[in-house]
Amino acid sequence: MGESLSEPELVTFTVTRYRPDFEKRPSSQTYHVPCRKGWVILDALKFIKEHLDSTLTFRSSCGMGICGSCAITVNGEPKLACSVFVHDFSHNDIRLEPLANFPVIKDLVIDMSDFVDKLKSIKPWVIRKQSDEIPAGEYLQTPWQLAGFKQFSMCVNCMICYAACPAYAHNHNFIGPAALALAHRYNMDSRDEGNLSRGILTAGDIGVWNCTFIGECSKACPKKVDPAAAIHRLKMAAAKRFFKSLLFSWARK
């Protein structure tokens, strides 16, 4: 209680604004926000919206690092605005920008439709060659089998990994870290049989070979999903498939 009622400290926020109705390129706007101890960046953004400038636009929803909506760039690093404290930044000027590598719709809001298309393309659901009848019951899985992919299922689709990835910045056709991590998650799922159908896309022109293992996606991921590891395991699987097919075709001759 003492913390929430502590004296507010004035913090300067320099926020990137882009108002397509009357601006051709983004500009900056400064706000002085009386931040209380324990405030996260999202609290400051909400304060600006409610008390200082109602035209400021940003995305947010759950406010507790679950939905991934509030990802923005804070002092040059992609972060979830609801998960970083204002007092973690020692200097009194915090720079807020939209996520890098995405088209900006307005202020801090980016266009995520490219990511959503990519997410759908890797078929993020359990694929069965032949569906069993419902009376057969659920597909059983051991705790070990679950442990094999659980880490990769923790992604909240915040797109922070895309903002951190220079490979995606260079080539927007690249499927990218989060979608590939999800593809790996389903490939590793003992109930799934869609490995080959996903493999055509993930090992293709826009797939895993575009990744040069910079590793920034894994460093930036707020949920510790480690997309870089997922991508390189997909590379190993693709290489194995290739050499296997080569061996089989050679043996047939």
Next chain:
Amino acid sequence: MKSRNKQDEGYRPYVPPKSATWWLRKRSYFMFMMRELSSVFIALFLLLLLYKLFLSTKNEIVFSSFESSLKSPVVLFLYGVAFLFSLYHSITWLSAMGDILLISTRRGPVPSWLLSTCGFIVWCLASLVIFYYFVEM
């Protein structure tokens, strides 16, 4: 991009320009570029080594004159840079190996730190064997 918003009237997104100096923005990006650059020096070293092997099958005078030319300060500097780059490349590669390799046992997957540590041990042993072999020679 199959964006439905693109069809909407008034949809005027700002597309940030690509920067040629993106790799200077962050230390980790810079270190990544150095890792990529390390391949050039390692390749140069290997080309020199291959050429030396090729000459060793030829005239002894040609070989010894080439070998003495390799002791010039420029070549020694190149060797030094290639050595430092190969160290950096190997360390980053072996550190990443633990995350990439997936070895499952009955008790679950082998931890990544253990795989990386094994990689480092094998690397050190192999280096010692090669070093001992060349010193003996």
